[in-house]
Amino acid sequence: MTHSTLRAQKALVNPKTLTQSIRHVLLIFMAIFTLIPVMLVISTTLKTPEDVRVNPFGLFTSFSSQNLIDAWTVGRFSDYLLNSVLLTVPSTLLVVAISTMAGYTFARLPFRGRTVLFYFVVLGLLVPFFTFMIPLYFQLRSLGLLDTLPGAILVLTSTGISFGTFFMRAFFSDLPMELEQSARVDGASEWQIFTKVMLPLVGSGIGALTVFTFLANWNNFLVPLLYLPSGDFRPLTAGLYMFTGGRSLDIGPLAAGTLITILPVIVLFIVLQRQVTQGFISGAIKG
């Protein structure tokens, strides 16, 4: 890799015009521009409320946890955080389990009619959620699932399984046929081949899908906005939106609420940055 990038550098760059240091200057400039909004949120959150009013843009000029406490208690962000976890964790587990099972079938267990069923699943990748979100509202209402945690979890799950199935199918398709055949010769049942032989080999795929789905469901705004209207189970995204409505812009607690919403995502991303970027890349390429 190092060798090839060095050669790439030689091949593309004219050292007279664009040196390594000019590159870094440009990149650092871009990086600062990218980070300003995030830094603004963190800095504003950690200021004293007076400092927010008087000196809103000075970075880290004072320290106080008052904004965080206000958002956490008065702003009900503790409830929102709990609801986000209650919505995101089960829906992510469901997406990963359902997609892994379905992906295995569509990759390795042929039967008549399988292709047609696969087309129905993949159709969900093509049709935007908008198209059927309105009828889905009335359907949930008539099923008694509107404004309930299980209803929102099921809808979040359904938004992820088309991509998940497609994604896991690609991983199972890449495994060699010989594995399956030799296990069968050894007397393994089809279920054992799936769980003991194949499943352990797609760990990276399952990991990438888990992170990807977790982020998508944590960030989802439209599903709670539409299907959890009363606000009893409002997650962070919808809570943050409601927090801005109907009040004079109180920047300090708003910044704190924003920080509470994005912090889990940022931590997850930084800890698992390789898996996240690789997941998005292979997700895009396989999709």
Added chain:
Amino acid sequence: MSIASRSLAPTVTRRAQARLGIVLIIPVMIMVVVFFLIPLVNALYFSVVDFNGVNPNPPFIGLANFERMFTDPKMWAALSNNLIWIFVGTISPMVIGLLVAMLLWSVQRASVVYRVVFFLPYILPGVAIGIVWGWIYDPVNGLLNEILRAVGLGAVARGWLGEPDVALYAVLVTAIWAGTGFAIVIFLSALRNVDVELVDASRIDGANSAQRLWYVILPQITPVFIMVLTLTLVGGFSVFDIIFIMTGGGPAGATEVLGTYAYSNAFQLNNIGYGTTLALLITVLSVPIAIALNRLQRRLSLQGTSA
């Protein structure tokens, strides 16, 4: 491979495979039928009735919703905003993404740090992004106007989201900020797979750096280019979160797109049939583009320039 194995496998094995296969896809099929196919069929039904959300037997009105849609100046205004959004919001991240990826290509030190920083906005929730940028654009207390005044450009300062002729572009800048990191990371991974021998050879043949880029490097990353194009183009038709949060479609409809217009019709004005018809238009516009670009990408990939 699968055909050969199917004919080789004994009947017992094939039966066992089919049995397990059917069991394993039961959950996905139930979910797809209940939460996707049934509401999708209902969407078609909603578009031909006059449904206000309460009436259990809404009257059949044929194609009246479609007639209304095509004669609705607000729909055309929203659609043209979608097209501006798609045009600017697709080209900018791709051009910026390619340029930054080229810059990063040969950087060894801190390249991971740059990648993490640039990708970070892409994984943030749209609500948080919209709220922070709404604050940056605030006419009185906003960071942007503050900076403009500080550098002597106070005359340019304005209510960025409150003026009809700049609001859409202000939101677009936010969307570009949020989306470019994806293009950067994807293009960078494609560039790392470029055949360097070819680039070297063309340099020896006397190609200058612009020619090397245009004739040697770009053709090799075209499939990835088209893939990013597909994702952003199709996403552009169903843009919702960021506009809904930042402007709600205003001021005076200046940032209204099909998504926000469909939402407000269905959930604020109780024109459920009409809102659904508008949402169907989003599908009708985006699906053919997705399929066409996907075909193109596949054809290019098969020509040996693998993604």
